[in-house]
Each structure stands twice: as C-alpha cells, then as structure tokens.
Amino acid sequence: YPLSDLEEQLLELLNGKNAIYFAQGAYDSFDSKVFSLLGTLRGGARKGLKAPSTLKEIRGLIHEMRLFKSPSEIEVMREGCEISARGHMRAMRFSHAGATEFQLEAELHHHYAMNGAPHPAYGTIVGSGDNANILHYTQNSDALKNGDLVLIDSGCELQGYAADITRTFPVNGLFSEEQSALYNIVLNAQLAAFEEIKPGGYLSHANKLAMEVLTQGLLDLGILTGDFTELMAQQACKEYYMHGLGHWLGLDVHDVGDYKINNVERAFEPGMVLTIEPGLYISEDSNAPQKYKGIGIRIEDNLLVTESGHENLTLSVPKTIGDIQALMQQTKSA
Numbered sequence: 195y196p197l198s199d200l201e202e203q204l205l206e207l208l209n210g211k212n213a214i215y216f217a218q219g220a221y222d223s224f225d226s227k228v229f230s231l232l233g234t235l236r237g238g239a240r241k242g243l244k245a246p247s248t249l250k251e252i253r254g255l256i257h258e259m260r261l262f263k264s265p266s267e268i269e270v271m272r273e274g275c276e277i278s279a280r281g282h283m284r285a286m287r288f289s290h291a292g293a294t295e296f297q298l299e300a301e302l303h304h305h306y307a308m309n310g311a312p313h314p315a316y317g318t319i320v321g322s323g324d325n326a327n328i329l330h331y332t333q334n335s336d337a338l339k340n341g342d343l344v345l346i347d348s349g350c351e352l353q354g355y356a357a358d359i360t361r362t363f364p365v366n367g368l369f370s371e372e373q374s375a376l377y378n379i380v381l382n383a384q385l386a387a388f389e390e391i392k393p394g395g396y397l398s399h400a401n402k403l404a405m406e407v408l409t410q411g412l413l414d415l416g417i418l419t420g421d422f423t424e425l426m427a428q429q430a431c432k433e434y435y436m437h438g439l440g441h442w443l444g445l446d447v448h449d450v451g452d453y454k455i456n457n458v459e460r461a462f463e464p465g466m467v468l469t470i471e472p473g474l475y476i477s478e479d480s481n482a483p484q485k486y487k488g489i490g491i492r493i494e495d496n497l498l499v500t501e502s503g504h505e506n507l508t509l510s511v512p513k514t515i516g517d518i519q520a521l522m523q524q525t526k527s528a
Contacts, residue, residue, distance in 0.1 A: 205231050213248040215255070253450075260444055261451030262465035267355065267444075268498060271467060274311060274352030275359070275496050275507035281305035282346060282361050282511045285320075286518065287525040289365055291340035295320040298346060299334050306350035315356035316447045319347035322365060326490025327477040329437060338365040343373055345490055349447070356447040358469050359508050360494035367522030369515050372485050376474055377515060379411030380491045383472040387439060391470065391497050391504040395462045397453065401439040404472045408435055412474075417482045434476060440469040443496055466499040467507070 195203055208214060208231055218225060235245035263271065281302040288301045298320045306314060321331040322338050326345035338344060342365050349357030362377065364370075369377060383404040390400035408431040412418040418430055425431070442449040444467060454460060471494030476486045496507045512518045 201227065201231065204228075205234060208232070208246060209235060210244050211246045213250050214246040215250045215252040217253050218249065218251060220253075254452075257450035257452065260449060261442060262463070263444065263467055263498070264465075268465075268467075270353050270355050271357070271444075271496070271498075272507055274350055274355050274357045276510060277306060277309045277311050277352060278349040278357035278359050279508050279511040280309075281348065281350065282359055283521065285346055286361070286363050286512070286522055289338065289344060289363065289367070289522065291338055291365055293338050295322055295325070295334040295336050295338065295344070298338075298344065299348070302346070302348050309350075311350035311352045313351050315349045315351040315358065319345065319360075321345045321490065324478050324488045324490070326362065326492075327475040327488075328490075329475070340366050341370065343369075343489060343491065345492055347492065347494065349496075354445055356443060356445070356449075357508070358443055358447050358494060358496060359511060360471055360473075360492045361511055361513060361518075362491045362493065363518045363522065367519060367525075369519065373489055373491075374515055375415055376411075376476070376486060376489055377491050379408060379415075380472055380474050380493050381513060382411070383407035384470055384493050384495070387470050387472065388497070388504065388506075391462060391468070391499060393461070393463055393499060393501065396459055397439060397462075397468070398459055400470065404439055405429070405431055405435070408472065408474065415483075415486070417476070417486060434474050434480070434482075435472065436475065437471075437473070440471055440494075443467045443469055462499045464499050464501050467496060468499075469494055469496055471495075 232245050235243045284305050285298045285301045299318045302318060317332040319331055320334045322336060322344040323342040325331050343362055344365055345362045347360040349359050386403040386407045387400040390403060409425050412431055413422060418425055442451045471492055473492030475490045476482045478487050493513055498505045498507055512521050
C-alpha cells in the first residue's frame with residue numbers, strides 16, 4: 195500500500211483486536227497517529243468499531259529476541275568479524291612513521307568495502323600516542339610517530355550486524371619495554387575475563403577478574419602503590435581503566451538486551467554475543483611515572499557464548515606481542 199493509505203489500513207488492522215504492541219515513546223509522530231486511531235475506534239461503537247483495551251510495550255520482547263542469535267545470524271557475524279579482523283591486519287601491515295591516522299582508517303574501510311561490507315559499524319577510532327587515551331577519539335588526523343603505539347577500534351557492518359575489534363600495536367612494529375609491560379597486563383586481564391564467558395558466568399565476575407590483573411600489574415610497575423586488597427576495594431585501577439568491560443553485540447554495536455532481570459544480574463546463556471575489552475590509559479597528565487605516560491592500550495574481541503564455553507569470533511587478529519611483531523616485521527622486511 196502507499197503511505198497515504200497507512201491510517202486507513204491501520205484502522206482496519208486494529209479494529210477488534212484485544213491488544214496493541216508498539217514502541218510507545220520511540221517516535222512522537224507515530225504515537226500521535228496510534229492514539230488518534232484508538233480515539234476513532236473508541237468513538238465508533240455504533241459503526242461496529244472496537245478499540246484494543248490493552249497497550250503493551252514491544253521493545254522488551256524484541257530486545258530479548260535480538261540478544262539470542264540464531265545459527266544464521268551467527269554465520270553473518272562470523273563473516274563480519276573475519277572481514278574486520280583482516281582489515282585490522284591490513285592496517286598493521288601498512289603502519290609506518292609519517293603515515294596519518296586517517297590513512298590507517300582508509301586502509302580499514304577500503305578492506306571492508308572490497309569484501310562486501312560498505313560501511314563501518316561505528317565511527318572508527320585511530321588514536322596514536324597520547325590520542326589513544328581519548329576514549330572516543332575519532333578526529334584521526336595526526337601523523338604517526340616512530341616509537342608510539344596506535345590504538346585502532348573499528349569493525350565493519352555486514353548485512354546489518356556489527357563487529358567491534360580493538361587492537362593496539364607499535365607504529366614501527368616493535369614494542370618498547372614499557373609498552374610491553376603495560377600491554378601484557380591488559381592482555382592477561384582480557385584472558386582472565388575470558389574464563390568467565392560461559393553459560394552460568396556473569397559479566398560482573400569477568401570484570402572483577404580483569405580488574406584483579408590490572409590492579410596487580412599496575413602495583414608491580416609502581417603506577418599504583420599500597421595494599422592490593424585495599425586498592426581493589428577502592429577500585430583504584432579505574433583511574434587508568436575508566437570504562438566497562440564489554441557490551442552486547444548484534445544489530446547495533448552496543449546492542450539491546452537487559453543486563454539484569456528483576457534487578458538481578460543475568461547469567462550468560464548460549465547464543466549471546468558480547469565484547470570483552472579491558473584497557474589501560476596512561477595519559478600525559480596522569481600521576482604515573484614519566485616513562486609510562488602517553489601510552490594507551492585496549493584489546494577487544496567479540497565472543498559468542500556456546501554450550502561449552504565461548505567462541506572468539508575475532509581470534510584471527512594477532513594480539514600477543516610476538517604475533518603482532520612477527521606480522522609487522524614480516525611485512526616491513528618483504
């Protein structure tokens with residue numbers, strides 16, 4: 195039907211129904227249309243019209259359906275994650291001092307488009323040096339400097355489904371001692387959190403495991419000082435890790451779905467897909483020792499909860515220091 199017939203068709207469809215499900219409050223114009231139609235139905239009893247007696251919110255039902263991925267949805271997400279993973283590898287290979295952040299962004303977007311994903315799922319972040327410490331940095335305009343790290347947070351959108359990967363690597367392909375020390379803390383925190391991503395596991399427990407590793411690591415490097423138990427109680431590592439551990443992933447990059455049911459945290463179940471993305475951000479104006487300043491690191495993967503644990507959909511992107519350096523040095527020596 196043409197849009198001009200919308201009200202007439204809706205009136206017929208609503209007449210005589212017991213309930214109407216819709217996302218009340220999502221669109222003011224549609225709310226007005228629905229309420230106007232209900233008024234017409236309520237005032238038309240003599241004409242045989244009958245209005246639904248119940249209005250029900252539909253978003254909760256749809257959000258729950260979106261939270262659990264079907265086999266066909268999982269296949270699309272696997273493919274999108276693999277396209278995104280190879281885009282990140284392409285950016286690593288391209289990286290060199292003097293290139294710009296937006297050129298790395300272009301390498302990613304070109305790879306996405308050439309593999310059937312014409313759009314990124316969100317604004318790509320390419321932050322080199324201290325820019326990596328700006329959580330939602332999307333200016334992507336600075337030149338890459340020899341000796342700096344560069345943080346890339348990017349994923350493609352394939353058939354409506356988002357991928358969301360973050361990798362941090364050295365511009366010149368070689369980690370310094372200080373960069374390596376901080377990087378391995380973040381990587382070990384992520385791997386610790388992975389242990390909780392299974393049926394019956396909880397995101398809060400995974401975050402606690404990650405924070406324990408981050409706190410102990412910062413304590414070992416002298417960036418934090420004091421008693422480990424007290425630092426954990428104070429969440430002291432949040433000075434350098436100021437965001438959550440992860441989020442649902444699907445048709446949106448921060449996808450819908452309740453994290454609690456009746457105010458109680460829900461456990462992971464098979465079919466859920468989420469990100470796990472710990473980080474450390476030691477900005478130039480932080481209280482950390484000078485040798486660590488200007489280093490920002492985040493490592494993010496996309497995990498599918500399975501019957502027996504989880505599947506890492508973005509595993510193919512190198513993330514150990516050895517694997518990253520091997521990939522980048524192989525390219526530079528070719």
